[in-house]
Amino acid sequence: MAVTRLRNIKGPHATEIERKIKRGNTLRQASWWRGYRGLAALLLVVLCTCAGAGLLLHLSSLDSDITETLVRQRELVSPQPRAYGVPCSEDYDNYKRYPGCTPQKCGRVVTDGVVTREEALASILDLHSGALSMGKQFVNIYRWEGVSVSNVRGRIQAAIAEAFGLDPELMYLTKPTFFSRINSTAARTQHDEYWHPHIDKVTYGSFDYTSLLYLSDYGSDFTGGRFIFMDHNANRTVEPRTGRVSFFSSGSENLHRVEKVTWGTRYAITVSFTCDPEHAISDPALP
Ligand SMILES: O=C(O)CCC(=O)C(=O)O
Numbered sequence: 001m002a003v004t005r006l007r008n009i010k011g012p013h014a015t016e017i018e019r020k021i022k023r024g025n026t027l028r029q030a031s032w033w034r035g036y037r038g039l040a041a042l043l044l045v046v047l048c049t050c051a052g053a054g055l056l057l058h059l060s061s062l063d064s065d066i067t068e069t070l071v072r073q074r075e076l077v078s079p080q081p082r083a084y085g086v087p088c089s090e091d092y093d094n095y096k097r098y099p100g101c102t103p104q105k106c107g108r109v110v111t112d113g114v115v116t117r118e119e120a121l122a123s124i125l126d127l128h129s130g131a132l133s134m135g136k137q138f139v140n141i142y143r144w145e146g147v148s149v150s151n152v153r154g155r156i157q158a159a160i161a162e163a164f165g166l167d168p169e170l171m172y173l174t175k176p177t178f179f180s181r182i183n184s185t186a187a188r189t190q191h192d193e194y195w196h197p198h199i200d201k202v203t204y205g206s207f208d209y210t211s212l213l214y215l216s217d218y219g220s221d222f223t224g225g226r227f228i229f230m231d232h233n234a235n236r237t238v239e240p241r242t243g244r245v246s247f248f249s250s251g252s253e254n255l256h257r258v259e260k261v262t263w264g265t266r267y268a269i270t271v272s273f274t275c276d277p278e279h280a281i282s283d284p285a286l287p
Pocket residue numbers: 180200212227256257258268270
């Protein structure tokens with residue numbers, strides 16, 4: 001306001017006065033800017049930090065692809081299993097149907113109440129003591145002369161039958177049923193590349209139900225190595241826990257992969273079932 005009024009001053013000193021006023025205004029503006037410059041710089045730093053952190057978070061989420069954890073390692077899912085239903089894919093239409101066994105109800109189930117921690121640890125001991133002969137990566141379960149393989153297999157079979165409303169008598173063990181030992185060393189063959197997304201029914205043909213018995217703990221025995229169901233809208237993970245059994249219908253409704261192991265060793269047994277008696281294999285031989 002003062003500035004506008006003084007602009008109208010006429011007289012010999014008018015120009016001089018105007019110059020002084022202008023200089024005064026410039027100085028005032030400069031000191032105003034100096035006052036806020038620090039604040040602006042601080043704001044800029046905060047903004048950049050937030051944007052950088054956001055970008056990092058986004059990149060790390062792309063890297064791990066994790067969006068939802070179904071079951072954490074530290075949770076104990078017992079005695080009731082935890083079940084997640086999903087609509088069955090049409091994959092089963094391409095195969096002969098076996099009423100009482102072919103999936104009509106599809107989904108995933110996790111339970112810590114079928115195999116005890118002791119049983120799971122005993123099988124790891126068998127593995128380390130040499131009672132189990134072990135190849136570079138995979139051990140065939142037929143060679144597993146452990147205490148209770150049939151027993152464990154029978155209990156897993158009963159749990160699957162119960163969860164999906166099947167007749168356990170109409171389910172058969174099928175190939176491949178195997179031990180896996182995964183660590184962070186580089187894969188030597190394509191067979192070792194466990195981390196690729198896949199559908200068990202497509203990969204192995206005869207599978208109708210896949211079960212996984214975990215023999216080590218995510219977070220303390222190994223890092224990475226979470227099991228991931230790759231759904232259209234999300235990736236859903238199961239964290240391995242010693243003695244945990246996770247099972248699911250084997251069609252494309254359950255596309256999945258295993259996250260790369262980044263540290264330690266991850267042990268698991270894949271026990272697979274078919275409804276087709278022609279693809280049945282006999283029980284692992286006991287001594
Ligand atoms: O070990 C696992 O968690 C999954 C292995 C798997 O996807 C398979 O055996 O088909």
